[in-house]
Amino acid sequence: MPGNKAVAYREPGVVEVVDIDYPTFELRDGPGVNPANVGRKVPHGVILRTVSTNICGSDQHMVRGRTTAPPGLILGHEITGEIVEKGPDVEFLDVGDIVSVPFNIACGRCRNCKERKTGICLNVNPDRPGSAYGYVDMGGWVGGQSEYVLVPYADFNALKFPDKDQALEKILDLTMLSDIFPTGFHGCVSAGVGVGSTVYVAGAGPVGLAAAASAHLLGAAVVIVGDLNKERLEQARSFGCETVDVTAGPIGDQIEQLLGEPEVDCGVDAVGFEARGHGSESSTEHPAAVLNGLMEVTRAGGSLGIPGLYVTGDPGASTEAAKVGSLSLRLGLGWAKSHAFTTGQCPVMKYNRSLMQAILHDKVQIAKAVNARAISLTDAPTGYHEFDEGAATKFVLNPNDYIKAA
Structure with missing residues (x-):
């Protein structure tokens, strides 16, 4: 089984790259995980080999110590990845697909999800409506600033890119579909x-x-x-x-x-x-x-x-x-x-397919607008520091060298 390196919050102003468990189709205990989610089965999930995962200003709030995030929390809610395993309930996605993952986790089955209010799903966070990967008080789903990550309710949550080669050519633009x-x-x-x-x-x-x-x-x-x-x-x-x-x-x-x-x-x-x-x-x-x-x-x-x-x-x-x-x-x-x-979280799925089309058909150059720059996972602490100092850059982590290959 592969190893899995990830970016963890340690204390205000400090993140570090650590070794964590390879994901499985069951939620395990860990920093920030809601006790009611421990042991939750995820047969509807996929495991992604991360293609790109971005440092976000929302992550920075936690790293500055401006939230109640616990030490050891694995960061990262902006995720694009290639499916390497899928659960038995996943019907419409296949191993090898490259997908964009909305930062808000949504079941696709509750009243709010059916009304396209996926930022306030009622079933994925036992404490309150709404959930996200690697974020304080959001249910404890492990973050995606890592080499591998679990995505639940994958048929609903994951946006498949229609052409793998085209996606890798435009990956610095497409990685922005997960959030910003x-x-x-x-x-x-x-x-x-x-x-x-x-x-x-x-x-x-x-x-x-x-x-x-x-x-x-x-x-x-x-x-x-x-x-x-x-x-x-x-x-x-x-x-x-x-x-x-x-x-x-x-x-x-x-x-x-x-x-x-x-x-x-x-x-x-x-x-x-x-x-x-x-x-x-x-x-x-x-x-x-x-x-x-x-x-x-x-x-x-x-x-x-x-x-x-x-x-x-x-x-x-x-x-x-x-x-x-x-x-x-x-x-x-x-x-x-x-x-x-x-106010409130953006319901990403309301927009991400249309914005993907705008990127693929050259109607917008979002990576250029936000000055995207790819860095390695091991350089994440430097990226967090430079971002906190006000760099006019969107830092994109490249854990598995997909961006270099592109």
């Missing part, structure tokens, strides 16, 4: 982005850049990306976005210089709970700053898409209220402007 491309796209769709829209995307990290590329794909007239990281703003400009430096003064004033008015049609929060303030307060954390800023600059009757992560438990927060996810929102402003808000 659908997540950015969902943020834009829920914000009402369409042909001729003006859009403000808060955050120029990978999800923000994916949202900006999605806004272009949806036909937006002007896409403005705001951040305080100059390298990331430069990356946004590289594919046709306007930019706002949130350290330079009020966002509305800068938007007015670009559009002739201080408001946009659609707002997207791609930052989440570790937001910093704007202007003179940009050096300190203000977890509600992005949401409040979006309400200020989104026109009356507009919508806010909020794919940025907010949590119910943040031990590193600066206030007692923020430690339990309570933020000082200007809800009165949003109410007065009749804003619509859409």
